[in-house]
Amino acid sequence: MTTTTPGSSPSMKAARIHRYGDASAIRYEDAPLPTPAADEVLVRVAATSFNPTETALRAGLLHGFLPVDLPFTLGWDVSGVVTEVGSDVRDFAIGDRIVGRLDGRAGATYVTAPARLLAAAPASVPLAHAAALPVAGLTAWQAVFEHGRVREGQRVLVNGAGGGVGGFATQLAAHAGADVTATASARSAATVRQQGARRIIDYTSTPLTAAALDSPVDLLLNLVPVGATEAATLPGLVRPGGHIVSIATPIPSDTDRSVTSQHMVARNDVSQLRELIALVERGAVTIDVTETRPLEELAEVHRSSEAGGVRGKVLLVP
Structure with a gap:
């Protein structure tokens, strides 16, 4: 969902932090609608998924290892549909279903992503479920x-x-x-x-x-x-x-x-993601989605995780 008021730029909803702290630092709020660069696509987000590491990022415990600019939009995994392509993008077109790891910014209605970080989403599972795969x-x-x-x-x-x-x-x-x-x-x-x-x-x-x-x-x-x-x-x-x-x-x-x-610390590798997707398509790997919640409830998911209440993969849908 995007909103526009006279004289203003288009906006969307996003789950962001403006400071490090406990789960109350997460705000579900209006944010500027991003515009893709030449090598990027704009994605209408179907889902992001929760990763426990994000609680440490939110709390500031990863600042020395993974510094981010505030305000920062949470969400490392993304699945969705391409709605706009940059001038240099050749591998994707409007309407393509994609999945990828972005290391932030996916907890929003829309996100821009370098095309090189994305793979075609598996056709054998619901598009939102594909967001459980990357990280x-x-x-x-x-x-x-x-x-x-x-x-x-x-x-x-x-x-x-x-x-x-x-x-x-x-x-x-x-x-x-x-x-x-x-x-x-x-x-x-x-x-x-x-x-x-x-x-x-x-x-x-x-x-x-x-x-x-x-x-x-x-x-x-x-x-x-x-x-x-x-x-x-x-x-x-x-x-x-x-x-x-x-x-x-x-x-x-x-x-x-x-x-x-x-x-070990995992790295982003699209070729491996494609191999994993191929196993999903063959039925050799299944995706255990234990819960699907609105993105606006991300703070509650963080609290539940820190209390030991999260099992498997939890999806957040804008």
Whole structure:
């Protein structure tokens, strides 16, 4: 929706922060309608999706690593329809359905995006659902294939399978032929099992120890923040010569047992996004959308996440 009053520029709705702080810093308000540059397209947003990292950005905890100009429009994932194309754009036309990772600005009615960052949205799922793919899907893809180098027959432990990244990581590891064990609460267990986990450890009732596993794993994917004490125990779940990949708390290596550990930060990669979309189109990867809410309720989603109430992927629709 855009609005125009006499003598003013067109405007739209956006979820923005003007300061760092708690969830009350998020305002759902009028903002200027952007105009695409020569290499950009203007997208009518179908949905963005919530990523827990955005709570840290909103609070100012990422300012040293990811500084942004205020006011800043939240929303890293986008799916939508192209409504205008820049003069240099050749790959997209008005009416095309797209998806991509923008690292901000997608929490709005419209957003401009460089065409090089976008891919054609999958036709097999609702357009809004495609917004759940970019950040979580790319993070999982890089953890499983680039850093974890998962191969058929390996034993893989996904710590935090009930989250957005965890759902994709479980599916991708299983698709690669791994024997997947996953930690998940009772509310996520059935979904995680459908996604390919052969064993589920309910972390709310069973400590994640060697006794909870059938045998040490080849690879541990740590997708959740853990305390220093728990972090120190995780290498003991991995066989000698095995590997740990963490997207959250850095996990120490165990040099005595040659267990290596790596902390990763996902990057934007459209070619990988296209490969992920191809798996969605084939039905090999599904998108677990647990909730769809109006964009104006983004502050409530942030509060719920910080209280531990968010599972899977939550969509925000302008």
